[in-house]
Amino acid sequence: MASSGDTHDPKGAFSEEEARRAISELALTQSPGDTSDDAVEDDAQLFPPLTAHEVKCCAFSSWYPEFSKLTFKSEIIHPLEQSFIDYLLSDGLYVPEQSKMEYHGELEDFGSSDGSDWEEQENEVEEVDLADISKEIEQHIAKLGGAVFPRMAWSAPTDASWVTTTGTLKCTLPTDIFWLLKSSDKISHDLSHESYPISGPLQAEPELVLRQWANLYPSMMFRCFVRDHKLIAISQVDVQFHKFLEEMKLEIESKIEAFFNQHISKFPLASFCFDAYVARTVDRVMVVDFEPWSHVVDSCLYEWRELIRADEFLGLRLFPEGVNPIGHFTSKYSTNRFPIEVTADAYHNSIASLIEKMQHETT
Secondary structure (H helix, E strand, C coil): CCCCCCCCCCCCCCCCCHHHHHHHHHHHCCCCCCCHCCCCHHHHHCCCCCCHHHHHCCCCCHHHHHHHHHHCCCEECCCCCCHHHHHCCCCCCCCEECCCEEEEHHHHHHHHCCCCHHHHHHHHHHHHEEEHHHHEEEEEEEECCCCEEEEECCCCHHHHHCCCCCCCCCCHHHCCCCCCCCHHHHHHHCCCCCCCCCCCCCCCCCCEEEEECCCCCCCHHHEEEEEEEEEEEEECCCCCCCCCCHHHHHHHHHHHHHHHHHHHHHCCCCCEEEEEEEECCCEEEEEEEEEEECCCCCCHHHHCCHHHCCCCEEEEEEECCCCCCCHHHHHHHCCCCCCCCCHHHHHHHHHHHHHHHHHHHHH
């Protein structure tokens, strides 16, 4: 991939960045009307497939060394044993037994009306020895203060928070982590390199990341969009109105801009997204994650077309007063990747309530 400092080839060949921009501009001019449904369906046309380099740059182990002082303390377990990877990718429910996990057949089999299926499965129990990685995880949890939230190279198991007693990603034991990772489709996609559309093969070894747990305010999480080395937009991530944010808007915007110019502008890609957490006192900004410039990344309160067309900084967009957050959530987020890990609670509670309501209305 051409570096950020590459210029146009004098022989007439386009640099990779120029080619990507040309494809996006062409898609914009040829796309149909900008109704909300059309915009969602056509977002993919605005983006060429990502390169392996772009995706690798957003892997946690790629950016953490450079930005470790600007984010939550974390430990990376890498490489992972193949038996552990196979365990995470395999079907079925695993029940913890000290350092080993017993396989008891596929989850859907538990709905059987009689015990015949279960009896057959008990005769086929397989054990996966996770003693080594359990010990390593325990050491890292202790080092990080006794509580962590897990993720892999690109994704966190936010779609599996329902398996925990707290409904969060907070883990204090290796088995907590195993349950989350094993129950998450996002983690399966991460391990299978299916999180992003890629133009070619991706050679990257899986990694398990343990991040120090912190009780954060979802209202202070912001997604930031960088195009051609310039910060072009900032969006509130939490989909509900907060009056105090309106009063702090200019200060938050200024802090994130300064944070980008001083630190995040060093990121190796020309166009990308990053998630920032701003302390309630607005005296500190931290980076939470990086994602590539792609339609599969949630554009939050913006439409991707706005971000591609923008000629100048669009500023910080906040969730407006008087808007139903459930309606916004279902129309926009149902076709996007789930938002960042630390705000999983708010989003899962919203979608769970919606599903329950829909089921009630259809019965």
